[in-house]
Amino acid sequence: MLAWLGVEPNTVSERAVIALMEHFGVSMAALIYQLNIIGVLSYDDGQQLRSRGVTSLIERHRDVAPSGAATTASHIRRPPERLTRQALASAQEQRLGLSVLASLLERDDDEQLWQEIMASQTQATASTDIVL
Amino acid sequence: MWFPETSALVTLAVHLPLQQAVVAVLSAHPLVLVKAVVAELEELAMTSDITATWAGAALSQLDWLPEPVPLDDPVGVELAVSLQEEIASGRPLKHPMEHFGEAAVISLACRAQRLKPLMLCDDYNARVAAKNHGVEPLSVHKLLHLMIRQGKVTAAEAAGFADALHAAGRAQDYTAQELSSGRLARVGQP
Numbered sequence: 001m002l003a004w005l006g007v008e009p010n011t012v013s014e015r016a017v018i019a020l021m022e023h024f025g026v027s028m029a030a031l032i033y034q035l036n037i038i039g040v041l042s043y044d045d046g047q048q049l050r051s052r053g054v055t056s057l058i059e060r061h062r063d064v065a066p067s068g069a070a071t072t073a074s075h076i077r078r079p080p081e082r083l084t085r086q087a088l089a090s091a092q093e094q095r096l097g098l099s100v101l102a103s104l105l106e107r108d109d110d111e112q113l114w115q116e117i118m119a120s121q122t123q124a125t126a127s128t129d130i131v132l
Numbered sequence: 133m134w135f136p137e138t139s140a141l142v143t144l145a146v147h148l149p150l151q152q153a154v155v156a157v158l159s160a161h162p163l164v165l166v167k168a169v170v171a172e173l174e175e176l177a178m179t180s181d182i183t184a185t186w187a188g189a190a191l192s193q194l195d196w197l198p199e200p201v202p203l204d205d206p207v208g209v210e211l212a213v214s215l216q217e218e219i220a221s222g223r224p225l226k227h228p229m230e231h232f233g234e235a236a237v238i239s240l241a242c243r244a245q246r247l248k249p250l251m252l253c254d255d256y257n258a259r260v261a262a263k264n265h266g267v268e269p270l271s272v273h274k275l276l277h278l279m280i281r282q283g284k285v286t287a288a289e290a291a292g293f294a295d296a297l298h299a300a301g302r303a304q305d306y307t308a309q310e311l312s313s314g315r316l317a318r319v320g321q322p
Contacts, residue, residue: 094322095264097257099221111304114256114318128268130250132157132282 012041014049018061021070028054028070079104092121133162133247135240135267136197138172138233139254142183143272143303145190147296154275155196157284162247165197168212168229168236175229182301203236212239215265219257234258241267254303256318263322272297273306273319280312287312 012035021031028050035041041049049057058065084104090096101117102109136158144151176187203209215235225231234255241249242265251262251269259269270278276290285293291308298305306316314320 094260097219097221097260099219099223099257103222109257111318118317118321128270128274128278130268130270130278132160132278132284 012045014052014057015061015064017049018057018070019064021058022065022067025069028057031070088117091117133164133241133244133249134158135164135166135237135249135251136169137237137251137253137255137258138169138176138187139258140252140272141169141173141190141193142176142186143254143297145186145193146300146302147293150272150293150296151193153279153285153289153293154272157275157279158252159196163197164240165194165200166233166236166240167200167202169233170194170200172229172231172233175227179227181226186302201240203240208236208239208243211242212236215239215261219255219261221257231255231258234262238262238265238267254319256321259322269322271316271319273303273311273316274314277311277314277316277320281314 017028017031017035020026020035021028024031026034032041032046032049036043036046054071058068058071084101087096087101087104091098091101098114098117099109101107102113105113107113144154170191173187173191177184177191203212212232212235215238216231219231219235234251234253235258237251237253238258238261241247241251241262245266249267251259251267252272252275253259253262253269254271259271262269273294276285276293279285280287280290287308290311291306294303294306294311297303303319304317306319310316
């Protein structure tokens with residue numbers, strides 16, 4: 001998995017951790033948690049890495065962490081993907097108006113968005129049995 | 133029973149011949165004008181929005197409608213407030229009454245199912261909310277489609293009305309063929 005870092009298979013060096021933090025733009029805590037979840041880093045090894053301090057580790061491996069992505073908050077906020085997908089499905093079924101989806105996608109609530117959202121839907125004619 | 137709503141009355145005010153044609157058709161049916169619709173028109177007329185002039189014109193064209201009825205308080209008002217939030221979907225209101233006219237219409241109409249309520253409405257999000265509360269919504273363009281199908285206007289006349297709305301920046305451009313067939317995209321739905 002980490003062969004591109006030149007490390008041994010199934011080992012996670014501190015250098016690999018710093019490079020992965022840079023690559024994914026995540027904190028050390030988040031990365032260690034994920035590495036633990038997928039079974040390549042034990043809890044104790046993770047805690048040991050954390051005890052060394054993020055700043056000093058990044059300083060030591062500056063060549064694989066040049067941008068500071070792992071220690072800089074991006075302040076980008078995105079709605080949860082599942083929420084957006086649910087809103088999209090509901091808008092296509094006309095159980096939800098378009099304005100919620102427009103807000104989630106940061107788009108204008110206009111004809112163009114409606115066409116894009118409904119492109120995959122069968123375009124019904126405006127039929128009704130109302131007698132005028 | 134027809135419930136004309138704020139956005140539709142604004143649309144009708146854009147082009148007098150359109151308003152006259154619609155009035156000629158709908159006057160034959162029971163109509164309800166909700167006080168909140170008038171209040172929203174009054175609020176809209178005081179804004180600097182492009183629709184302010186049309187809202188003012190709409191206020192001077194209400195004589196074909198019966199006396200406005202108030203919303204029952206607290207049940208109707210509470211439901212309308214919640215519907216207003218649903219239609220606004222978290223967007224800030226341009227004025228306190230924005231969306232309240234359609235919300236009030238849905239609130240009243242959805243509890244009058246026996247009367248088979250129909251809402252004339254040019255706000256897509258409000259039409260979706262209406263449909264989901266058992267009120268059949270129609271945009272002005274969808275009404276024009278029905279009027280063509282039932283011989284109340286010709287397709288050419290309806291296309292002329294649609295052209296006037298498009299020229300005023302009130303709607304997309306729709307051809308006589310689209311109005312006849314009912315393939316009206318967003319304004320034909322729901």
